[in-house]
Amino acid sequence: MLHFENITENIMRLKVPFENIYTAVFLVKTDDGMMLIDAAAGERDVNEVILPALLECTALDEIKYLLCTHLHGDHGGGIRFLLPHLKNAKVAAASRRAIELYGEENVQIIRDGDILMSLEVLHLPGHSADAVAVLDRRTMTLISGDAVQLYGITRYGCGVGMPDAYRNSLMRLYELPLAMIVASHEYYPLGSTASCDGVKRYIAEAINAFDRVSAFALSHKDIGDAVAIAAAFTEQARSGEPEMPSLQASTVRAIIEK
Numbered sequence: 118m119l120h121f122e123n124i125t126e127n128i129m130r131l132k133v134p135f136e137n138i139y140t141a142v143f144l145v146k147t148d149d150g151m152m153l154i155d156a157a158a159g160e161r162d163v164n165e166v167i168l169p170a171l172l173e174c175t176a177l178d179e180i181k182y183l184l185c186t187h188l189h190g191d192h193g194g195g196i197r198f199l200l201p202h203l204k205n206a207k208v209a210a211a212s213r214r215a216i217e218l219y220g221e222e223n224v225q226i227i228r229d230g231d232i233l234m235s236l237e238v239l240h241l242p243g244h245s246a247d248a249v250a251v252l253d254r255r256t257m258t259l260i261s262g263d264a265v266q267l268y269g270i271t272r273y274g275c276g277v278g279m280p281d282a283y284r285n286s287l288m289r290l291y292e293l294p295l296a297m298i299v300a301s302h303e304y305y306p307l308g309s310t311a312s313c314d315g316v317k318r319y320i321a322e323a324i325n326a327f328d329r330v331s332a333f334a335l336s337h338k339d340i341g342d343a344v345a346i347a348a349a350f351t352e353q354a355r356s357g358e359p360e361m362p363s364l365q366a367s368t369v370r371a372i373i374e375k
Contacts, residue, residue: 121170124299124310125256131170133157138270140191141301141309142167143260144174145253149234150181153206154251154260155301156195163198177202182225182233184209186262187248188218192301209233211240212247239264241290243283244276257296265290265323267304268330274305274351274362275330280372284327291320305362330364334372343370 121129127146132139135158143154157167171177183206185193196208200219207225208215215224227233227249229240237252241264251260264286269275277283290298297312298319311319333350340349347364354361 118169119166121174125253125258125297127255128253128258128260128299129174130299131167133162133166135191136271138302141299143251143299144171145236145251145260147234147236150205151175151179152182152184152234152236152251153180153199153203154184155186155192155262156183156199158191158194160195160198163195163202167195167199168202178205180206182206182209184227184233184238184249184251185215186250186260186264186301187245188212188214189245189263192262209238210247211238211249214247239289241286243279243286245278246282248286252293257294259290259293259295259298261290261298261300263301265298265300265304265320266326267307267319267323268326269362269365270302270304272363273302274364275326275368276365277327277368278371280327280331280375284324287320287324287327291317291324305360306358330368331372334369338373343367343373346373 121131124130129144131142140157145152180203208219209225209227227238231238239250241248241250244263248264250264266275295316298316300309303309307319334346337346343366347366347369350364
């Protein structure tokens with residue numbers, strides 16, 4: 118059985134297996150109850166991993182929000198299976214598509230700067246239009262979801278659908294006085310967490326990674342389509358960095374077609 122682990126006094130993380138990696142689910146304690154962040158990929162994740170781990174930590178009726186950092190399948194796929202167990206919780210999401218999926222009565226649409234149970238929502242578009250992070254100002258810890266990609270992970274390398282917005286989101290984070298950042302995956306090359314002075318390095322590495330990918334894509338448009346450019350980047354990068362994730366063709370396409 119998998120268990121939640123402490124990240125800070127008020128934040129716990131559960132590493133839910135996803136393919137040969139994991140997607141994190143977070144449980145955050147506040148004076149007004151609990152917030153659960155993300156719900157992994159599906160029914161099996163909910164029944165075999167998330168619910169047993171939750172029941173070790175809290176009464177389910179203490180969970181007041183199930184916040185989705187974005188509606189990609191590995192983060193939001195389990196919501197419809199988990200929500201019936203959370204009798205006092207609303208789904209909090211930035212995309213209005215959540216209303217279509219879970220019903221208007223079950224959803225609260227969130228926007229940049231919203232405060233939910235003392236936790237601040239940051240809208241950080243780039244990876245997706247609806248990407249949000251959660252800032253716990255008690256410890257200045259940011260749960261970033263997929264908003265800070267670095268070079269990505271395994272075959273999910275640097276997934277960016279909105280290039281300009283992504284870089285702007287990273288620059289915004291760089292200026293914040295964050296004490297810790299915790300991502301949803303073990304992104305290459307710095308992993309999932311950074312603290313103290315390492316936070317600036319983590320975000321700067323994400324900016325540098327995206328600038329490197331962008332520069333390569335724009336300077337190699339003559340070699341073919343986005344698939345060919347992505348493959349060429351991955352091959353070249355792996356000659357010196359064998360663990361470099363595979364660059365996504367969709368990211369290249371977004372860069373060269375913007």
